[in-house]
Amino acid sequence: xxxxxxxxxDELLDEVFASGDLSVSLPKYRMPQKEHLAAHAYQVVTDxxxxxxxxxxxxxxxxxxxxxxxxxxxxADTLDKNMIDKDEYPQTAEIEARCVHIxxxxxxxxxxxxxxGTSTTGSSEAAMLGGMxxxxxxxxxxxAAGKPTDKPNMxxxxxxxxWHKFARYWDVELREIPMEGDRFxxxxxxxxxxxxxxxxxxxxxxxxxxxxxxxxxxxxxxxLDKLQxxxxxxxxxxxxxxxxxxxxxxTLPELVWDFRLPRVKSINTSGHKFGLAPLxxxxxxxxxxxxxxxxxxxxxxxxxxxxxxxxLNFSRPGGQIVAQYYNFxxxxxxxxxxxxxxxxxxxxxxxxxxxxxxxxDIINNGGAESGIPAVSWKxxxxxxxxxxxxxxxxxxxxxGWQVPAYTMPADRQDLPVQRIxxxxxxxxxxxxxxxxxxxxxxxxxxxxxxVNSMTEEEAGSFHH
Numbered sequence: 001x002x003x004x005x006x007x008x009x010d011e012l013l014d015e016v017f018a019s020g021d022l023s024v025s026l027p028k029y030r031m032p033q034k035e036h037l038a039a040h041a042y043q044v045v046t047d048x049x050x051x052x053x054x055x056x057x058x059x060x061x062x063x064x065x066x067x068x069x070x071x072x073x074x075x076a077d078t079l080d081k082n083m084i085d086k087d088e089y090p091q092t093a094e095i096e097a098r099c100v101h102i103x104x105x106x107x108x109x110x111x112x113x114x115x116x117g118t119s120t121t122g123s124s125e126a127a128m129l130g131g132m133x134x135x136x137x138x139x140x141x142x143x144a145a146g147k148p149t150d151k152p153n154m155x156x157x158x159x160x161x162x163w164h165k166f167a168r169y170w171d172v173e174l175r176e177i178p179m180e181g182d183r184f185x186x187x188x189x190x191x192x193x194x195x196x197x198x199x200x201x202x203x204x205x206x207x208x209x210x211x212x213x214x215x216x217x218x219x220x221x222x223x224l225d226k227l228q229x230x231x232x233x234x235x236x237x238x239x240x241x242x243x244x245x246x247x248x249x250x251t252l253p254e255l256v257w258d259f260r261l262p263r264v265k266s267i268n269t270s271g272h273k274f275g276l277a278p279l280x281x282x283x284x285x286x287x288x289x290x291x292x293x294x295x296x297x298x299x300x301x302x303x304x305x306x307x308x309x310x311x312l313n314f315s316r317p318g319g320q321i322v323a324q325y326y327n328f329x330x331x332x333x334x335x336x337x338x339x340x341x342x343x344x345x346x347x348x349x350x351x352x353x354x355x356x357x358x359x360x361d362i363i364n365n366g367g368a369e370s371g372i373p374a375v376s377w378k379x380x381x382x383x384x385x386x387x388x389x390x391x392x393x394x395x396x397x398x399x400g401w402q403v404p405a406y407t408m409p410a411d412r413q414d415l416p417v418q419r420i421x422x423x424x425x426x427x428x429x430x431x432x433x434x435x436x437x438x439x440x441x442x443x444x445x446x447x448x449x450x451v452n453s454m455t456e457e458e459a460g461s462f463h464h
Contacts, residue, residue, distance in 0.1 A: 016043050053402055059420045059434075060404040062243055062273045066425025070330075071323045075278055081318035083119065084309060092318040095325045102328055104285050106249050107241075107258040107267055116292045117285035118311055119321050123242035123270035124162035125312050126284035129296075130238045130266040131166045133286065134201035136293040137236070147197070155194050156203040157186030157215050158409050160242070163203065172200065179412040184208065184363070185215045188223035195227065201236045201265075206244030206257055210408055210417070212364045212374025214244055217257035217264070224263055236265040242282075243372045245269030250337040251344060251368040265291045271324045274340065274372070276331075276424055281320035343373035343422045346431050350420060351375045353435045357442060359385055366422060373422040378415060386449035387442075389418045395441040401434060 016022060021040040026032055055065040078092070086093035100117035109115050120126040131154070139149045153173035156163055167174035177190045185208055195202070202224065204215035217239055224235050239245070239257060246269055248255050258264060264287065271281035286292045297310045331339065347366020354360050354377055363376040379385055387395075389405035396403050408415045422431075 016040060054400050056425060056430075057400045058402045059422075059426070060402050062270070062421055062423075063279055064272050064274075064276055064423060064425075066423070067278060068330075071278060071326060074323045074326055075319045078317070078319035078322050081322075083316040083318040083321060084311075084314050089318060092322060096318075096321045099283070099321060099325055099328065100285060103269070103283055104259075107245070107285065109259045109285065109287060111288050114289065115286055116289045117283060119271075119316075119324075120282040120284060120311055121280055121313055121316060122272065122282040123240075123268050124160075124165075124282070126268035126270075126282040127162050127238075127240055127242070128166050128169075128312060129284045129310065130240075130268050131163070131172075131201075131203075132170065132296060133266060133292055134236060134238055135170060135172060136295055137291070138198075138200040140293070151198050152200045153194075153196070153198050154200050154203060155186075155191050156240075157205060158184065158208055158210055159203070159205060159240070160209045163240070175199075176410070178410040179408055184211050184408070184412070185213050186220070187216060188219045191220050192223050192227060195224075195233065195235055197233060199233075199235050201238050203238050203240055204257075206239055206241040206248060207372040207374070210406075210419070211371070211376045212243075212366065212419070212421075213371040214248070214255070214257070218255075218261060221261045221263045235263075237261070237263045239264055239267045241267050241269045243270065243273050246271075246274040246276075246336070247340050247368075247372055250333060251340045259287050271320065274423070275324060276327050276336075276339065277324040278320050280317060281324055339424050340373065341368070342427070343424065344368045346426065346428055347373040347375050347420075347422045349428060350422070350431050350435070351377075353431075354438070357438065359383065359442065360418075363417060366420075374419055375422070376417055376419040378417050387445040388450070389416045391445065391450050392438075392441055393418065395444065396437060399437045401437060403434075 016039060019037070019040055021036045022044065026044055055061075058065060081089050081092050083092065083096065096119050099119065101112055101115075104112035104115045104117065118129070120129065134154070135152060138152060142149045151173065153175050154167065155175045155177070157177050158179060159176060164174060166172065175194045177186045177194070186204060191202055202220060204217045204220055206214050206217065208215060217237065221237060224237070228234050245267055248257060258267060266284060266286045268282065268284040269275065271277040271283055272279045275281070292310070297308050299308050344367055351362050351365035354375065355362055359380060360377040361380050363378060364370050364374060366373045366375045379389060393403050393405040403418060403420055405416055405418045407413050408417060
């Protein structure tokens with residue numbers, strides 16, 4: 001026994017990479033038979049993560065990748081809090097409710113203190129809850145009128161994949177307005193062409209994934225008002241504000257897109273995008289309580305108290321909600337405005353510098369008037385380029401930058417574009433470093449033109 005005690009002591013004193021645990025490769029797809037020291041297991045796992053990209057250089061993602069130290073501390077302090085257990089964690093539940101009312105007020109709800117909303121794991125779940133409310137309310141209207149409920153449809157512009165999932169999961173026809181020429185978003189004319197009595201709602205996007213542009217919510221609402229006067233069709237609007245819902249109120253407050261329009265019944269957003277919260281929180285808010293069907297609310301009592309719930313997920317971490325509330329208190333409206341205006345300024349700087357390179361036409365310069373802080377561009381027509389956007393994206397990866405290149409959706413699949421998302425934590429200095437690498441990449445292709453250019457699939461491009 002004494003000899004075994006010495007063996008254990010020796011093992012504890014070993015340098016990590018000289019230990020017996022790390023002298024062999026640990027199994028990757030099955031659980032090891034024996035336990036390992038915590039320090040050794042930690043080293044193995046974190047070493048693998050070195051192979052990931054640097055999230056701060058990921059200019060494809062909309063998600064927040066820089067966090068204040070205080071937010072990291074909040075996340076550590078709340079690791080054990082289950083958001084769904086409102087009886088056990090009543091103050092966390094109160095903080096969630098405050099966030100809902102803060103957002104309702106931010107989006108000009110006529111009854112912000114009494115409306116309903118909820119946190120979710122992200123804007124995709126929030127969007128599905130908004131879509132479900134549209135569907136349930138439409139069914140109720142159809143039944144009241146003695147009409148069939150078997151062929152619902154929904155109108156949208158070029159949307160993120162969550163709406164395709166919603167349509168498939170809930171058997172709703174998705175009437176997605178295709179792009180045409182230089183029109184990359186929906187407009188009122190295209191919406192009116194597609195609506196009928198089976199339309200559960202119209203979903204404009206405030207910050208289209210592909211270009212960053214705001215779709216014209218006010219214009220669409222006015223057109224639907226006119227349609228109701230002429231044909232009696234009352235079509236509601238749900239705004240997908242995954243990105244823009246946390247930007248427009250601060251940098252473009254005169255833009256009318258929210259609950260100031262009576263036809264807007266619900267809005268979803270992502271707290272972990274331009275809400276500046278850590279990954280794992282979204283929000284959906286209804287105009288007033290009447291817009292959320294009671295059939296979608298469940299009451300459970302097996303956690304120690306009677307609690308209503310209407311999210312798709314059940315157990316969820318509470319830290320992201322607390323961190324969201326911290327941001328609200330920490331920054332206020334003025335702080336959010338400063339952060340997002342800085343992002344817009346950096347976007348416009350990048351747009352100017354990219355245009356100077358001579359190869360590109362800017363689609364969206366990332367200014368506050370045009371959409372979210374996202375710069376998007378395409379190759380100039382009629383010019384002989386020694387590379388494609390996919391080649392350029394691949395070359396930039398050698399310096400760690402992830403700048404996505406991708407083709408547009410229907411009917412502009414012929415058009416490859418590239419895009420940069422400017423988020424908090426990506427400032428003018430980082431933008432200057434990126435542009436130096438852009439110039440170096442183009443100089444490389446000038447000397448070594450690409451003969452067999454990469455395809456989108458080969459480049460592994462993405463546009464989340």
